Amino acid sequence: MCLECCNQSCLINNCTLDWIEKISSKKNTPHYPKNQFIFFEGSLVMGAYFIKRGQVKIISSNINGKEQTVRLAKEGHMLGHTAFGLEKYSIGAVTLSESEICFVDNRTLQEAFLENPKFTIEVMRFYSRELRKSEIRTKCLAMMNNEEKVILGLLYIAETSNDQNSNQTKIYLSRQEIAQIIGTNSEQVSRVISNLRKDKLLDTEDRTIVLHDLEALKATLSHYCIAIEY
Template sequence: MTTQVGCSSCLNTDCLIKKNITSEIMQELALAKNTIICKKNQQFILEGTPINGLFFVYKGKAKVLKTGIYGREQILRFVKDGEIIGHRGFGIQKNYSIGASTLEDTILCNFSNETLNEMLHKIPSLTLDFMKFYAEELNRSESKVKTIAQMTVREKVVDTLLYIHRKFGVNHKEFLNIQLKRKEIADFAGTTDEQVIRTISALKKEGLLTIQGKKIGIPNLNLLRKEISEHNYFLDS
């Protein structure tokens, strides 16, 4: 389903397009974008399909994933309002090397390759912002690979829960502001569903987590952070 939402009225101040919307050229080019409304669990990027520009999350939540060995999904990251999806292959590949699907009803802004290339050629401030964004992404990716390789299963699960907390925050009942399946937690942490279930159960018994169905709460952030303090949990924000 498609509709149209304007960049000028967008509240996502961290969005690279929104940050540069004061440019008259940007305002003109932004009119060329497509707005896509997706239902929960809808896949909007299929791994291996031709690249059709970049997606920016106008409102909602999604996961970015890649098919690993034996066809198992590996969740690379979760995304929220104002964040970019599909940037790793932009300009250098013909097909998406990742897939992406929504975690709730989500509104996406899609800019074609042609529109983005024109923006980057005509708006230096946007080009600079993209360069900084890619540098930060590379730094986070390298740090995560190094850290995860040194973690135990328990530490991987704790790191994932802290990442989700930093990314999405908590709701009015102090539970993480997103409900994920245990499999999704496992696919991001790089472990199995069974290990996630056992670890979460152990953390609950120790008072480090509160659980209500799929809802997960962290009663004391500092105590949970101590579990992985030697790995610099804050690297992947």
């Protein structure tokens, strides 16, 4: 039930009470394990997904199967939405952690948009923010060298991670997964992480990366004037 949902950041909360109930009765909320596809590139568009809990990567591949992560999403984010009006998703989505994700079909969503202006406006603002973030990312990936890109990637992962409880952030993604976020390969990521560890900008515990000073990492990217308000 949406009305009892723990996730305050869910966009559906911008609907009227009776619409929240209506959506609640139509949606379903499967439980996804880690590394599970939510939808595939090329599959049919049936509706939109709202992340209740967990971290998700949005991916796009070339014909050789090489995969690029184009966006990360966490609780409160919407997925699949970018495909409205098209027949098929041009991108795919995969869970990075164990997740709960609500699915709402196109028809219900369309009616909700027409009758809940506040909801529609907030969804619009969500896209607007994501577009701005995507554009800043375009700039960074175009102008940065490998070391800077890795730092950018780590900060991005940290910001879209859910466990920001303590003063240290742990990253459980593989070197390969990080490489796909910033557009390089696992060897380069490994090299840069080794250097950053020597410079005491991060620690590693086995394969886990531990960020203990986000501000110091951000400072290394300050030349790019990144607006950091995700």
